[in-house]
Amino acid sequence: NAGVMQNPRHLVRRRGQEARLRCSPMKGHSHVYWYRQLPEEGLKFMVYLQKENIIDESGMPKERFSAEFPKEGPSILRIQQVVRGDSAAYFCASSPRAGLNTEAFFGQGTRLTVV
Amino acid sequence: TQLLEQSPQFLSIQEGENLTVYCNSSSVFSSLQWYRQEPGEGPVLLVTVVTGGEVKKLKRLTFQFGDARKDSSLHITAAQPGDTGLYLCAGAGTYKYIFGTGTRLKVLA
Numbered sequence: 001n002a003g004v005m006q007n008p009r010h011l012v013r014r015r016g017q018e019a020r021l022r023c024s025p026m027k028g029h030s031h032v033y034w035y036r037q038l039p040e041e042g043l044k045f046m047v048y049l050q051k052e053n054i055i056d057e058s059g060m061p062k063e064r065f066s067a068e069f070p071k072e073g074p075s076i077l078r079i080q081q082v083v084r085g086d087s088a089a090y091f092c093a094s095s096p097r098a099g100l101n102t103e104a105f106f107g108q109g110t111r112l113t114v115v
Numbered sequence: 116t117q118l119l120e121q122s123p124q125f126l127s128i129q130e131g132e133n134l135t136v137y138c139n140s141s142s143v144f145s146s147l148q149w150y151r152q153e154p155g156e157g158p159v160l161l162v163t164v165v166t167g168g169e170v171k172k173l174k175r176l177t178f179q180f181g182d183a184r185k186d187s188s189l190h191i192t193a194a195q196p197g198d199t200g201l202y203l204c205a206g207a208g209t210y211k212y213i214f215g216t217g218t219r220l221k222v223l224a
Contacts, residue, residue, distance in 0.1 A: 004157075033211060042203060043158070043214040056210040091157050093212070103148065104205075104212055106157035 004029075004094050004107035005074075012113045013082050021077040021110045025094030032075045033093040033104060034067060043091060049075060050098070082114045118142070119206055119215035127221045128194055136189045136218045138204035145207050147187050149178055152201040194222045 005024040013019050025032050030051050035043040045059040049069035060067065064082075069075040079086055089111045093104035119140045128134055138147070146165045150158035162171050164180035164187060171178045175198075177190040187204055199222050204215040 006157075035214070040219075042217045043205075045211045045213070048210050059211075098210060102146075102207060103160060103163055105160065106150075108155075108157045111155075 004092055004105055006090075006092050006107035006110050008110060009108060010111050010113070012115060014115055015083060016081050019079040019082050019086070019112055019114075021079075021090050021092075021112070023075040023077070023092030023094075023107060025075070025092075026096075026105055029094035029096050029105075031095045031098050031102075032069050033095075034075075034077050035091045035093065037089045037091060037109075039088075046077070046090075048098075055098075079112075082112075084114045087112055087114045119204055119213055121202075121204060121215040121218045123218060124216065125219050125221075127223065130195055130222055130224050131193050134191050134194055134220070136191075136202055136220070137186070138188070138215050139186045140206060141185065142206070143184050144213075145184070147180055147184070147207070148205045148212070149187070149189055150203040150205060152203060153199075158203055191220075194220075196222045196224050198222050 004026055007022050032049045034046040036046055037043045047060050047067045048056040052071050064080045066078045089109045091106050091109045093106045095102045095104045122137045146163055148163045149161045152158040162178045167182045167184045169180045175192045179188050202218045205212040
């Protein structure tokens with residue numbers, strides 16, 4: 001049973017370009033979470049999605065960032081017009097259900113560098 | 116706003132020593148997880164504690180959930196260089212996991 005798969009592992013973008021980060025959850029998991037981690041810091045929640053629905057996006061910046069989890073295919077975190085401050089590691093986690101006592105499993109992350 | 120604070124932030128010890136890492140909050144969590152993260156990798160789940168006062172052991176690691184489910188501790192006995200990494204606690208909220216600030220552990224041979 002494959003784990004959470006994220007790609008690409010490393011992504012370099014110039015300022016103003018778009019970044020697309022992909023996350024394929026574990027088999028049977030329909031809940032996806034995106035987190036951002038700056039160097040030497042903990043993980044900051046960005047967004048929580050179920051299939052085709054955004055449940056909680058309280059951690060997403062209001063502009064330039066969007067996320068989706070379509071019925072078919074991976075979850076996508078999209079950053080438009082990237083700036084240097086977007087450089088970070090972005091982690092995706094999946095779980096089989098939401099609510100009490102649910103464990104989330106993380107992917108290896110996408111390290112975004114904006115030059 | 117739910118916050119989890121970990122202490123110490125950094126810890127450097129010699130191989131064979133014991134250590135305890137703390138995770139504290141003013142909020143109650145239905146469950147709490149501990150993760151270890153190595154450089155360049157994602158967090159790896161170590162344990163989930165659910166019941167107030169619960170103690171779980173994973174080889175040399177002992178995890179405890181506070182009676183009020185607001186805090187937790189991780190105790191490592193006879194630390195080894197392979198224990199080096201970033202230790203993160205995470206509390207389960209309604210829709211998301213709230214992560215602690217992390218404890219960066221370095222075990223010297």
